Amino acid sequence: xxxxxxxxxxxxxEKGKDVELRCDPxxxxxxxxxxxxxxxQGLEFLIYFQGNSAPDKSGLPxxxxxxxxxxxxxxxxTIQRTQQEDSAVYLCASSRPRRLGTSGLSYNEQxxxxxxxxxxx
Amino acid sequence: xxxxxxxxxxxxxQEGENLTVYCNSSSVxxxxxxxxxxxxxxxxxxxxxxxxxxxxxxxRLTFQFGDARKDSSLHITAAQPGDTGLYLCAGDRFAGxxxxxxxxxxxxxxxxxxP
Numbered sequence: 341x342x343x344x345x346x347x348x349x350x351x352x353x354e355k356g357k358d359v360e361l362r363c364d365p366x367x368x369x370x371x372x373x374x375x376x377x378x379x380x381q382g383l384e385f386l387i388y389f390q391g392n393s394a395p396d397k398s399g400l401p402x403x404x405x406x407x408x409x410x411x412x413x414x415x416x417x418t419i420q421r422t423q424q425e426d427s428a429v430y431l432c433a434s435s436r437p438r439r440l441g442t443s444g445l446s447y448n449e450q451x452x453x454x455x456x457x458x459x460x461x
Numbered sequence: 462x463x464x465x466x467x468x469x470x471x472x473x474x475q476e477g478e479n480l481t482v483y484c485n486s487s488s489v490x491x492x493x494x495x496x497x498x499x500x501x502x503x504x505x506x507x508x509x510x511x512x513x514x515x516x517x518x519x520x521r522l523t524f525q526f527g528d529a530r531k532d533s534s535l536h537i538t539a540a541q542p543g544d545t546g547l548y549l550c551a552g553d554r555f556a557g558x559x560x561x562x563x564x565x566x567x568x569x570x571x572x573x574x575x576p
Contacts, residue, residue, distance in 0.1 A: 344503070373563070382467070382549055382566035383504070396563060431503050440492070440511045447492050447511060447553065450564065452503030 342366065344453035346432050352459045353422055361417040361456045365434030371448055372415050373433045374407055377455070383431060389415065422460045429455040464488070465552055467567030474540055475575050482535045482570045484550035491555045493526055493533040494564065498547040507535075540574045547571050 345364045353359050365372050371390045375383040385399040389409040400406070404422075409415040419426055432453045437446035466485045474480055484493065492511045496504035508517050510526035510533060517524045521544075523536040533550055551564040 375566075382568040383551075383564075385563055385565075388563050399563075433503070440509060442512075445491075445511075445555070447509060449494065449506055449509055451506070452496075454501065454503050 344432055344434050344451055346430075346453040346456050348456060349454065350457045350459075352461065354461050355424060356421055358418065358420045359422055359458065361419075361430050361432075361458070363415045363417070363432030363434075363453060365413065365415070365432070366451055367413075369434035369436045369451070370412075371435045372409055373435070373450060374415070374417050375431045375433065377429045377431055386417070386430075419458075422458075424460050427458055427460045429457050431455045465550055465565055465567040467550055467570055469570060470568065471571050471573075473573045473575070476541055477539050478574075480537050480540055480572070482548055482550075482572075483532070484534065484567050485532045486552060487531065488552070489530050489554075490552035490565075491530070492553045493530075494551045494553065495524055495533070495535055496549040496551065498549060498569075504547075504549055537572075540572075542574045542576050545572055545574050 344366055347362045351359055373388050374386040376386055377383050387400055387407045388396040404420045407417045433450040435448040435450045438449055440447050468483050472480055492509050494509045495507045497507055498504040508524045510524055513528045513530045515526045521538045525534045548570045550567040553564055
């Protein structure tokens with residue numbers, strides 16, 4: 341089955357330019373997440389969309405970063421006036437609740453795309 | 462801030478050796494997830510542990526969730542070169558009856574298994 345896809349796979353841009361990164365989640369997944377990963381490091385949460393609820397933007401590092409999710413499916417992460425410190429791999433993930441254990445509680449197991457490697461010169 | 466400390470940061474071993482990766486926090490998590498990531502790819506979920514004291518086995522990999530749900534470990538038996546990669550732990554917490562989904566990640570362990 342189709343997994344999470346992201347485009348472009350690589351993006352090289354000049355400092356000060358705007359960039360748009362796209363994420364196509366797994367069909368039927370209600371939640372979508374954006375993370376940022378520096379070389380060999382763990383993931384830094386950026387933003388979280390869940391259904392029609394207001395997104396959790398608490399991880400966005402500055403107001404140059406924004407994201408939209410249109411029609412509850414495709415998402416676009418936009419970085420305005422890029423800076424060299426924005427260089428990283430941007431990962432998108434999607435999930436849907438799944439019951440685990442005996443508690444009856446639901447868990448969101450996330451499925452990641454391959455990422456977009458952004459290089460700001 | 463909920464932090465997950467993962468250790469060791471780097472691990473270089475010979476094929477056939479055993480290893481353990483640790484993930485520790487001062488905070489309680491609803492679940493701990495372990496991911497493996499290869500270069501140029503996104504993380505791939507290996508397992509989710511949700512109950513304190515839970516042990517899950519996946520072939521040569523054994524995952525344990527601490528009784529207090531603050532720590533977890535990944536043990537690999539008889540490591541193989543194909544196990545090479547970045548291993549990440551991630552914690553989740555609840556809002557209501559559903560996991561919030563906003564994972565807190567450890568810094569990762571880069572494992573290299575030499576033939």
